[in-house]
Amino acid sequence: MLSLQKISLTHFKNYDFSAFDFTEKVVGICGLNGLGKTNLLDAIYYCCFTKSYFTNTDQLNIGFDKEGFRLEARFEKNDQPQKVICIHRGTGKKEFSLNDAGYDKVSKHIGILPSVMIAPDDVEIIIGGSEGRRKYIDTILCQLDADYLQQLMVYNKVLQQRNSLLKRFAEQGSWDNALLDIINMQLSAPGKYVFEKRSSFIAELKPIVQDLYHRLAGNAEVININYESQLISESFGQLFSRNIEKDRILQRTNGGIHKDDLKFELNGQIFRSIASQGQRKSLLFALKLAEYQLIKKYKGFSPILLLDDVFEKLDDVRMRQLLHWVCNENAGQVFITDTHRERLEGSLKGLGMGFQIVELIAGDRPPATG
Numbered sequence: 001m002l003s004l005q006k007i008s009l010t011h012f013k014n015y016d017f018s019a020f021d022f023t024e025k026v027v028g029i030c031g032l033n034g035l036g037k038t039n040l041l042d043a044i045y046y047c048c049f050t051k052s053y054f055t056n057t058d059q060l061n062i063g064f065d066k067e068g069f070r071l072e073a074r075f076e077k078n079d080q081p082q083k084v085i086c087i088h089r090g091t092g093k094k095e096f097s098l099n100d101a102g103y104d105k106v107s108k109h110i111g112i113l114p115s116v117m118i119a120p121d122d123v124e125i126i127i128g129g130s131e132g133r134r135k136y137i138d139t140i141l142c143q144l145d146a147d148y149l150q151q152l153m154v155y156n157k158v159l160q161q162r163n164s165l166l167k168r169f170a171e172q173g174s175w176d177n178a179l180l181d182i183i184n185m186q187l188s189a190p191g192k193y194v195f196e197k198r199s200s201f202i203a204e205l206k207p208i209v210q211d212l213y214h215r216l217a218g219n220a221e222v223i224n225i226n227y228e229s230q231l232i233s234e235s236f237g238q239l240f241s242r243n244i245e246k247d248r249i250l251q252r253t254n255g256g257i258h259k260d261d262l263k264f265e266l267n268g269q270i271f272r273s274i275a276s277q278g279q280r281k282s283l284l285f286a287l288k289l290a291e292y293q294l295i296k297k298y299k300g301f302s303p304i305l306l307l308d309d310v311f312e313k314l315d316d317v318r319m320r321q322l323l324h325w326v327c328n329e330n331a332g333q334v335f336i337t338d339t340h341r342e343r344l345e346g347s348l349k350g351l352g353m354g355f356q357i358v359e360l361i362a363g364d365r366p367p368a369t370g
């Protein structure tokens with residue numbers, strides 16, 4: 001069992017200093033627009049992933065006109081306290097510690113305190129570009145497999161080096177096959193690892209998403225998920241030779257796992273072209289709950305679920321079903337934001353279990369808890 005008991009935020013986004021105590025498995029966070037509900041969920045996410053869910057630019061997480069930020073959180077995992085401190089001083093590296101021990105690489109923290117976020121713009125996973133779908137898969141695999149994260153980081157670093165090399169060749173009007181061969185080898189090894197992991201993982205994910213989708217949308221709709229990767233039909237060696245001219249002209253690498261995608265189908269047709277809003281929402285939830293379920297399966301405990309503005313996505317009945325599934329069936333902790341306190345309380349009361357409401361109030365007053 002994993003739960004968050006306390007968090008304090010200093011100069012993190014719109015928070016000057018605020019501390020919150022969480023006493024229940026179900027925590028509702030309410031308040032008007034712009035008061036910091038999403039930012040509070042993001043601070044929790046940050047303590048689990050060492051980064052924001054919404055941005056890769058850490059500077060954007062520092063309060064305006066502030067020099068840096070600090071987050072401190074107290075979790076409990078299988079009855080053991082886990083204290084996370086993250087200090088970002090604005091310049092240089094951020095410091096991240098678990099139980100007062102620092103990390104040589106902050107990425108080693110990922111997967112220790114797993115969590116799953118569902119936020120309004122996540123529908124981009126379904127209708128947007130392929131990057132969002134790769135991020136979805138990677139976010140799960142990185143939490144389950146520390147080697148995957150390391151290999152993916154190596155791949156991305158070497159990919160950048162290869163692209164810089166191609167640019168340099170173009171600028172200098174030069175070409176060095178031997179050098180390119182070395183970098184190709186350095187790219188193939190982690191690339192192959194990532195491809196194989198993605199491939200077997202998506203095979204495992206597929207029936208779970210299909211099952212969850214059917215539960216949400218009924219059996220008449222058949223969902224299919226296909227992993228699309230150039231590596232399915234060609235090796236890295238073949239890809240590099242086939243794309244050599246293209247790489248040279250475009251000055252970037254055209255073949256590899258950074259082009260992978262997931263293709264969703266609804267009754268045999270391309271999902272994003274024909275699905276209704278409700279069908280998109282159902283698929284999004286099926287994907288995210290599959291993530292939740294698989295993390296639970298491999299970790300042996302439920303991740304923390306962070307639900308941002310999902311009332312805009314789900315009606316009361318589906319909301320209750322979702323909360324019942326998370327809290328009663330899976331014994332997980334869930335944080336859920338809403339602008340309407342009455343609506344939030346109303347649906348939490350229906351659960352038949354304890355819950356807590358944190359109300360964010362404008363100004364410097366401490367948050368009301370009740």
Ligand SMILES: Nc1ncnc2c1ncn2[C@@H]1O[C@H](COP(=O)(O)OP(=O)(O)OP(=O)(O)O)[C@@H](O)[C@H]1O
Nearest residue numbers: 013014033034035036037038039060061062063064
């Ligand atoms: N780096 C930052 N420094 C200070 N304030 C910031 C920073 N980044 C965002 N904000 C402010 O935080 C507020 C947004 O907070 P957040 O998105 O958490 O609101 P919310 O309660 O989720 O609102 P909504 O109900 O509209 O979703 C905005 O007023 C925004 O200007």
Ligand SMILES: [Mg+2]
Nearest residue numbers: 037038308309
């Ligand atoms: Mg918000």
